Amino acid sequence: MKKELTDRQQEILSFIEQFRDENGYPPTLRQIGKQFGISSTFGVKRHMDALVKKGHILVESNASRGITVLSNFESISMPQTLGDIEKYFKRIPIIGRVAAGVPITAVENHDGDVVVDPAMVKGFDTCFALKVKGDSMVNAGIMEKDHVIVAAQNFAKHDDIVVALIDDEATVKRYWQKNNQIKLMPENDNYQPIEIVNKEVFHIAGKVIGVIRWYN
Amino acid sequence: MKKELTDRQQEILSFIEQFRDENGYPPTLRQIGKQFGISSTFGVKRHMDALVKKGHILVESNASRGITVLSNFESISMPQTLGDIEKYFKRIPIIGRVAAGVPITAVENHDGDVVVDPAMVKGFDTCFALKVKGDSMVNAGIMEKDHVIVAAQNFAKHDDIVVALIDDEATVKRYWQKNNQIKLMPENDNYQPIEIVNKEVFHIAGKVIGVIRWYN
DNA sequence: AAATATAGTGCTCATAAGAGCACTTGTCAA
DNA sequence: TTGACAAGTGCTCTTATGAGCACTATATTT
Numbered sequence: 001m002k003k004e005l006t007d008r009q010q011e012i013l014s015f016i017e018q019f020r021d022e023n024g025y026p027p028t029l030r031q032i033g034k035q036f037g038i039s040s041t042f043g044v045k046r047h048m049d050a051l052v053k054k055g056h057i058l059v060e061s062n063a064s065r066g067i068t069v070l071s072n073f074e075s076i077s078m079p080q081t082l083g084d085i086e087k088y089f090k091r092i093p094i095i096g097r098v099a100a101g102v103p104i105t106a107v108e109n110h111d112g113d114v115v116v117d118p119a120m121v122k123g124f125d126t127c128f129a130l131k132v133k134g135d136s137m138v139n140a141g142i143m144e145k146d147h148v149i150v151a152a153q154n155f156a157k158h159d160d161i162v163v164a165l166i167d168d169e170a171t172v173k174r175y176w177q178k179n180n181q182i183k184l185m186p187e188n189d190n191y192q193p194i195e196i197v198n199k200e201v202f203h204i205a206g207k208v209i210g211v212i213r214w215y216n
Numbered sequence: 217m218k219k220e221l222t223d224r225q226q227e228i229l230s231f232i233e234q235f236r237d238e239n240g241y242p243p244t245l246r247q248i249g250k251q252f253g254i255s256s257t258f259g260v261k262r263h264m265d266a267l268v269k270k271g272h273i274l275v276e277s278n279a280s281r282g283i284t285v286l287s288n289f290e291s292i293s294m295p296q297t298l299g300d301i302e303k304y305f306k307r308i309p310i311i312g313r314v315a316a317g318v319p320i321t322a323v324e325n326h327d328g329d330v331v332v333d334p335a336m337v338k339g340f341d342t343c344f345a346l347k348v349k350g351d352s353m354v355n356a357g358i359m360e361k362d363h364v365i366v367a368a369q370n371f372a373k374h375d376d377i378v379v380a381l382i383d384d385e386a387t388v389k390r391y392w393q394k395n396n397q398i399k400l401m402p403e404n405d406n407y408q409p410i411e412i413v414n415k416e417v418f419h420i421a422g423k424v425i426g427v428i429r430w431y432n
Numbered sequence: 433a434a435a436t437a438t439a440g441t442g443c444t445c446a447t448a449a450g451a452g453c454a455c456t457t458g459t460c461a462a
Numbered sequence: 463t464t465g466a467c468a469a470g471t472g473c474t475c476t477t478a479t480g481a482g483c484a485c486t487a488t489a490t491t492t
Contacts, residue, residue, distance in 0.1 A: 024284035068240035
């Protein structure tokens with residue numbers, strides 16, 4: 001069992017992990033020292049020894065950057081059989097281009113995928129994810145490069161956030177409808193509402209049901 | 217765009233990734249050479265140069281093991297065995313209360329969990345999710361009731377978005393630091409920055425690495 | 433007051449490890 | 463046949479980096 005760390009040791013352990021995560025390789029003793037204002041490698045080395053002793057890392061002797069951080073994997077609720085997996089986890093494809101003619105499910109359109117909770121997309125037949133271009137929805141908390149999770153459907157209700165196609169151009173906007181009049185409302189003061197006059201070239205691809213953002 | 221690799225280059229790239237995944241740090245040129253029966257570091261070095269040129273890795277000059285493998289988004293794949301699951305999916309606990317005294321991992325504090333892509337939290341030892349209260353970060357696209365994904369750590373860099381504890385009250389803010397002065401910056405014009413004067417009652421619980429939102 | 437633990441300095445030393453040159457071998461296309 | 467290219471050898475050179483010693487400082491405990 002891992003033993004309690006001092007504040008200093010915890011700080012240093014966190015730094016090692018973060019460094020490794022950002023660079024793909026762990027820091028040297030001197031890089032650690034520099035980060036914390038420790039001028040001597042020996043001072044840092046003793047922290048390593050302490051972290052090894054307490055079971056948080058492994059250090060390969062005489063190997064530069066030879067630090068292995070031991071993970072702390074605590075399982076929550078996990079599937080018991082392979083067949084169970086879809087009850088616990090779901091992957092949704094990230095669609096590169098959304099165009100009217102092209103079926104959403106087209107494989108050549110894949111651009112990776114996102115992992116979501118199946119409970120969240122329950123009841124929606126076909127879902128896909130879309131990487132947001134532009135900042136027209138920032139006031140709705142949808143930023144450039146976020147991924148929106150979309151339930152595929154060709155209709156919408158007033159006030160839904162939708163993925164709409166105008167002349168084969170995909171856009172995320174809030175759907176506004178009164179009687180026979182339709183507008184696509186941006187949520188950014190620098191943009192103007194788009195009024196749909198020609199319904200021939202207008203299409204709804206789906207309704208936004210979620211947003212996922214990762215920093216870095 | 218990444219260019220095509222020769223068979224040899226592909227083998228070597230795979231080995232580097234596998235080595236790093238197993239050990240937590242990349243191999244040296246000599247270790248790579250040993251694996252493939254290449255006795256000269258120069259032979260290996262030229263493979264590295266080729267991989268850099270073709271956009272698959274980064275190499276830090278004169279740094280031992282300074283190889284960063286650039287990630288490649290693969291298309292949807294599913295685990296083949298139960299043991300594989302954690303490579304594909306991860307659940308992160310939603311923490312009810314974040315308080316200075318209480319360990320984050322305390323089970324009684326669970327409030328369900330969120331499903332995320334393990335690749336996104338790779339390298340972070342302990343992660344948790346937190347439901348956002350209040351609208352002080354709307355300009356950063358973090359809305360009330362969103363879940364923020366947090367990597368547990370007790371330090372932060374200037375400009376990180378952090379979960380901070382002041383007098384046992386948890387808050388999400390942008391971390392601002394200059395010399396010895398620390399401020400927590402809201403991203404909403406209706407709120408004022410919080411200046412940290414008493415560091416006794418101030419604590420950093422973690423760094424926000426992602427945001428998840430579900431509508432309805 | 434003495435003992436103990438954590439944290440750090442300023443060195444030295446040995447070596448692990450990257451950089452690079454001149455030369456060789458084998459394959460394939462023009 | 464020639465030329466281009468990938469792949470590898472056997473070196474040398476430099477330096478980045480881990481190991482370790484003797485000593486200091488500051489708490490906290492005994």
